[in-house]
Amino acid sequence: MKVILTSDHAGAALREEVRNLLEEMNIDYEDTGCSCETSVDYPDYALPAAERVAKGEFDRGIFICGTGIGMSISANKVKGIRCALTHDVYSAKLTRQHNDSNVLAMGERVVGPGLATEIAKTWLETNFDGGRHANRVGKVTAYEDQ
Numbered sequence: 001m002k003v004i005l006t007s008d009h010a011g012a013a014l015r016e017e018v019r020n021l022l023e024e025m026n027i028d029y030e031d032t033g034c035s036c037e038t039s040v041d042y043p044d045y046a047l048p049a050a051e052r053v054a055k056g057e058f059d060r061g062i063f064i065c066g067t068g069i070g071m072s073i074s075a076n077k078v079k080g081i082r083c084a085l086t087h088d089v090y091s092a093k094l095t096r097q098h099n100d101s102n103v104l105a106m107g108e109r110v111v112g113p114g115l116a117t118e119i120a121k122t123w124l125e126t127n128f129d130g131g132r133h134a135n136r137v138g139k140v141t142a143y144e145d146q
Helices: 009-022 043-056 070-075 089-097 111-126 132-142
Strands: 002-007 028-031 060-065 083-085 103-107
Touching: 002 009, 002 043, 009 028, 009 103, 009 111, 043 060, 043 070, 043 089, 060 070, 070 083, 070 103, 083 089, 083 111, 089 111, 103 111
Parallel strands: 002 028, 002 060, 060 103, 083 103
Antiparallel strands: none
C-alpha cells in the first residue's frame, strides 16, 4: 500500500504523529503537508493530493486540517475520491468496509494524537467488504461519470 499524507498549518502536528504510525507499520508514504506555522489554504494541499490518489499514484490518502472539514470537502470535489471525515475508530472501520473510502480526513483540533493514530491504523488495516456495498459505491461512481 502507498499512502499520500498531507495537511495545512492547523494539522501539521497531528500529521507528524500519523507519519510516525506509517513508519511503524512499514507503509510506503509521501508527505506533502505544510511545514510552516503561518496560515495556509487547505485546498492548496488537499486538491493536489486527492488528484494523485484519483490518478492511482497512491492507494489511499490521509488529510489533516484543524477540523478535517475543509480537507474533506476539498478532496471530495475530485472525481474518484471517497473521502471520509472520521473522528472515531468505529466510523473509520465502517467507512472502509462499507464505503471503500480512499481518503481519510481528520481534525487536529478535534482528535488527539492517540485517538488519531488508532483511527488511522484501523482505517489502513480494514478492507472493503464488497457485496451489497459495491453496488452502492458503484452508484456514486456512476453519478460522477454523468
